[in-house]
Amino acid sequence: MMNDKLIAKDSHWVGYVDDRKVPFHRLILEKGTTYNSYFLDTEKPTIIDTVDISFGRKFVENLKEYTDLEKIQYIVINHVEPDHSGALPALINKAKEATIVTTELGAKELKEMYKLHDKKFMIVKDGDTLDVGGKTLKFLETPYLHTEETMITYALEDKVLYPCDIFSTHIATDELFADNAKEDITEDFKVYYSLIMHPHRPYVQDMIEKIRDLEIELIAPSHGYVLRDPKKYIDLYDEMSKANKDKKALILYSTMTGNTKRIANYMANELEEVDVETETMNIKEDVDMDEVKAKIEEADAIFFGSSTRYADMVGGIEKVLKEIKTINLDGKLGIAFGSYGWSGEAVEVIKDYLAETDIKLVDSSYVIKTTGMDDIKFPIRVKFNPDEEKIEELKLSSRVIKDILVG
Secondary structure, X not given: XXXXXXXXXXXXXXOEEEOOOEEEOOEEEOXXXXXXXXXXXXXXXXXXXXXXXXXXXXXXXXXXXXXXXXXXXXXXXXXXXXXXXXXXXXXXXXXXXXXXXEOHHHHHHHHHHHOOOOOEEEEOOOOOEEEOOOOEEEEEEOOOOOOOOOEEEEEOOOOEEEOOOOOOOOOOOOOOEHHHOOOXXXXXXXXXXXXXXXXXXXXXXXXXHHHOOOOOOEEOOOOOOEEOOXXXXXXXXXXXXXXXXXXXXXXXXXXXXXXXXXXXXXXXXXXXXXXXXXXXXXXXXXXXXHHHHHHHHHOOEEEEEEOOEOOEOXXXXXXXXXXXXXXXXXXXXXXXXXXXXXXXXXXXXXXXXXXXXOOEEOOHHHHHXXXXXXXXXXXXXXXXXXXXXXXXXXXXXXXXXXXXXXX
């Protein structure tokens, strides 16, 4: 077999080197990139991730040098973006008996993307293991690194971590290991982190906690070099993902039945959990405007909330919204929220007020462009009292604000 690249016993790199100037996330990768896929030549032959959709046929042809494709038992997909799952349709067409291993959301997305509804899937959850015949794979869910469905795979016997996009570098290279590279890759590694992972810093910290007790001798990501000095690169992620600024949030709200107050308290608790100093204020008709303005000037993010009554806001929140036009809000985040029973106009009116100031209005468009997260909705609207599912959404929304704040 020509140019066989072993990363561990019976574990082969079978990816593709793309040495073009590659369009990627509205950028051009001047140094190109690699799409790393790995073949585990075990009793139950296994593929971990594939390559970009553009190179699917070539990928499948190359795999024939390693195994009879019909003998492949498992295809692990850590992350469904087409630069890693793109060759899956071509592969599963040949490896007809293979089971696709991924998260619940990953399976849903793969079925829709590639029309794989009739294929076999194994849904894995955080901490699940799979014996592939001579190697044991452990799966850890790592949501939002950098999309919601992602997971990482750890080979216990080899002590190899397969984290897909995490710990990657965009460099087209035929050299497998970073320590054999002609140049120090640290800056390229940091650039990749800042572009892809930094918007999701709290989730980087969650991931580091999950892998902290694993004995990792090698990291095999899905772009760029394989890393034989894992501690160095884990420490870099740890350092770069820690908040380095103290931030303050202020939650102002007017409530009618207490539901909007509950929303405010859920968000305040979560912001405090992620080390954002947070204060809540119930804005009544007789509000002390000077006190409110002073607190707004001190805050980095201000939440404005109201219940909806007769298609309008309640309490004194509108007085505050009229007054903030006289305050310099440049550099501050503004978030509208509230509860409602029918149409919820109050939240939209708050958003309109904020749009007339120089505050940075956090809406769904801004969140997508800033973090890439398309499943978090802003403004925050809750019908009646938040149930358990909505409470989890509120917590996630609060963490998104923290992500943006410490950017």
